[in-house]
Each structure stands twice: as C-alpha cells, then as structure tokens.
Amino acid sequence: MTMSRLSGSGLTLAYDGRTVAEDLSVAIPDQSFTVIVGPNACGKSTLLRALSRLLKPRAGTVVLDGADIASLPTKRVAQILGLLPQSSIAPDGITVADLVSRGRHPHQGLLRQWSREDERIVAESMAATGVADLAERAVDELSGGQRQRVWTAMVLAQQTPLLLLDEPTTYLDIAHQIEILDLCARLHEEEGRTLVAVLHDLNQAARYATHLIVLCDGRVAASGKPEEIVTAELVETVFGLPCRVIEDPESGTPLVVPGARRRR
C-alpha cells in the first residue's frame, strides 16, 4: 500500500452549472511523478485545480496530510503544495530574479520580507532551472521556453514537497517541451519531490510518469504504472483512436502509434 499525502475522494467538480466530474477519487502516491492525461474536456485541469484548493468541490473532500484541505489556512497549504497554473501574468517590466523571488511569499512575513534563506533558495531555484544567467533580464523579453523555466523556478522557490503543474508544456516547441519535462524528471529524482502534471501528449506522459492517471468523462479510466496500463484497448476506449502500442526505442516505455487511415 503506497502512502499519499494528497488525495481526493468522492469529488463532484463543477463550474457554474456544468458538472465536470462526479464521485471522482484519486490518490497521488508520495515521491511519484504523477501525470494526468485524458481527452479534451475530460476534467484534467479541473481535477488539478481541485487538488490545489483553487476550485471548491461541490461534494467530497481533498485531503492533504490527513486534513481536509479547505480547513487548512491557505498560507500553510502554500508551504506544502505548490501550483503552476496556466493563467499566469508577468507584470510589466519585472525581472527574472524579482519574479522568482515572489515564490517565497508563503514563507515571508511583514517583518521578515527577505531573509538569507530566501536569497539562497531563489538563487538555487534559478540555477536548477538554468535561468541564473537571465536573473536581471526582463521577463517579457524572453522566449516562451525561457519564460516557462522562469515560472517553474518561481514555484520551485516556494520549496514545497508537492508540486502541481497545469500543462507546463503548452505553447512550447518540441525541444522546449522535452527540456521542461527533463527538468521535472530531475526535480522528481534528485530532490525527491512529488510532482503532479497535466499533460496533453500521451507518449510524453508514458515516458516521464512513474504513475499515470487516465481520465475520461470525469472518471478514472485507468491508473498505475504506464507500462502496465497503456494498451491499445485503453487508448481506443478513452480517446476513440485506433492505434498500436509499441515499445519506445529510447526509453522502453509504451509508445502509442496512431493507426494510419491510409497507407502510402
């Protein structure tokens, strides 16, 4: 039985009138790199928002360290659980170092606004994401890939054992996607953090995840190790896509090859 600091049980998730998921239960195994995948509008991001207390479930509870997350002070949660949402805005003219240092907010107070520890952790976070050289540059001058690394450094600076990332690779070209995912894998392996990411690309998910949660219409269609659960039947049922699943020649993980409608 694996341990889970973060889990949700019996969740009903809805925006206004639209119910996205009913009676949904998930557990995030500790020290895992969990990836949530599924077709568009299956509730991936909604689930991530609920797990990070940004969306209040209509029913059910999200449990963090044995307590209902809604009952914990929000600043206390921010010291345990970090989230990189999709909708982030870099204020006009802000420098990389300034943006990253704002990730320290949950650890600061009115009298303790910039301790030596804050300074050290911000420097370490920028080094870990490879943006230390950009420290004094303005964020709006950077490329998409650099910007995503800066935002990742910002949540790293929050120094939380749990890290949630909502589609961290969206809008990036394939090289930058791999760069971000490699960074995530390194954070997971070297620093022992629990990572949860929502991804679009099933093959990337299968390659990087240690634990995969496949969502479909607000239900968990399958969960477990990618090599155990990713099969042609599952992909066909969940995505409605005829395919073959072969072994990834690089990593040995499952590789989904969509069926060709027409042979050349």
Next chain:
Amino acid sequence: MRVLRTSAFSVRYRPRALTASVAGVLVAFAAVVVTLGSGDYQIPPGEVLRTLFGGGTMGDHFIVVELRLPRVVTALLVGAALALAGAVFQSLVRNPLGSPDMLGFTEGAATGALVVVVAGGSSLALACGAVIGGLATGIGVYALAWRKGVHGYRLILAGIGVSAILSGVNGYLMTRAQLMDAARAMLWLTGSLDGRGWGEVVPLAVAMAVLVPVAIIGCGRALHVIEMGDDVARALGISVERVRLTALAGAVLLASFAAAAAGPVSFVALTSPQLARRLTRAPGPNLVASMVVGAVLLTCADLGAQHAVPGRHLPVGVVTGVLGGGYLIWLLAAGRKAGRI
C-alpha cells in the same frame, strides 16, 4: 535591490525608488514653501520657513499658518490620497485606466455632494454626501461586476457604465439647484482648494491615518503577488477576494474623502501611479512613490493655478485636467510609436 537585515527583521528596497521618493518629498516641500509665501502679501521663503518652525512675526504667523497652511495641507493630502487610490485600482484591475475617475467613484461622490447642494445643506453635509455617494457607487459597481469574484475588465466596464449614468444624474441635479448653489456646486465639481480650512483637513487626515496603513502595510505585499494572476496568488497562499475587497474599500474611501475635501480633482489618480512607475522603474503597485508623486502633482498644480492667469485664481482641477489630458495623449502617442495601440 538592496537588503536591510537584522536577525529577525529583513526588507528589500530599490535604491532608485527610495531616491525618487525622497526627491519627491523635497520637491513637494519646496512647492509648499513657495505657495505659502505667494499671494497678495508676498513673504520670502526664508521667512516662511522661520514662521513654520515657530519664529516670525505675528502677522506672518497669521497669514502663513492660519490663512494659507490649511489650503496647502489639503493639497498635499488630497494629492496623496487620490494617487494611492489610483495605484491600488490600477494594480487590482491590471490596467492603467483603472482609476477612481474612470470607475465612476468620483462621479458618485459628486452625485452625493450635489444631492446635498440641492437640498441646501452645509459644507460639512456636502462632504458627508460626497463620501456616502462615493462609497455607495463603489458598492454598486462591485456588485455589478461580481460574478464569483471580480475581474479587471468587468470592473472597468461596470464602472464606465455607472459613471455615464451618474453624469446624467449630476446634470439633472444641477438644473434643479438654485443659481447660487449651482455656481458653488460647479466650483466643487471642478475641484478647488480655495478657502480650505482645518475643517476640511481634519476628516481627511483622520481617514488617511487609518486607510494608508491598511493599503500599504495590509495589502501592499499581497497586491504584488496578485498582479501575477489570481490563480498564482491563490496558489501562493493569498486570500485573493479578501485582499481585493479590503483594498477596493480602502481605495474607494480614500478617493471619496479626498473628493469631499477638494472636489473630484481629475486625473491625479490616473496619472500619479504611471508617473511614479516611470520614475522608479519598478514593477508592482509602487504605492509609496505614487503617494509622493500625487502630493507633488497637486501642490505644484495649485501653485500653477494661482499664477497661471495674473490676478485670478484658477480652480486646481482645471490645471490637473489640462496636465492629465495632455499626459493621456502623450501616452497614446508613445504607445502608437511602440506599436501597442
């Protein structure tokens, strides 16, 4: 950025922002001394300083401290209050157009004041009317814009709509006023510092003693984080709606009290935070620097208003209106050159 640190205490500050703020305070002080010395009876700056610090003749003391000081202090406080309100609004709606002028709060304060004028109330009642009008408009706009939290654009659109309705109401109220009252109301609506006494200064000073710390100490750090998006701020452990409501209430009250003291002086709230931003080159709400710039702007505008047309005192709102309008056009031109508009 520099750091000031002891074992239990640490702050970061930007040397440039500090220099700009200190320079602003000095300029404001200089403008105050010159204004106190100018008028029908001229007093040289040295004498003004001596009088301010307890020396000088009885006559000088009467003119400087009793007659002219309240007006100058009103200018300082109104400028600072409006600028702080503007800085908070612009930060919250993440838009340089988010100021009490644009969002209809000053229009609402004017409605409150005009109702009192039509009913024939006293100056004190007029000030109360302005505060109540501004606050009621604030609540109205917030309620209109509310849909599971308030978003910047919805707030601006609701504000513009309410502002348009209120300016119609204000026009109607003016037609209902007696001619004398209408003239008095018109002067108030332009924004004027003429004949301000300690009676106008004290309520504003008391309100600011409470509201300025609420905005700067209570909300300042959270506002920095909220600028990165509501989701980011929530994830960083900020109760976004609570901070937003507190900051909005504080800013609406500041703008309303300022309007009660000097009328809805235009453009100070809109331009001060933008000027402060260009002077400090710091991202974020720049609350303290904006306050200083606002105080400088209004004291200098008042000095200009007294001297622009020989032998006539213009209402200060005329000067800030001309300056602010020019500034907006310049922003537009600069924005067009940069390809943003």
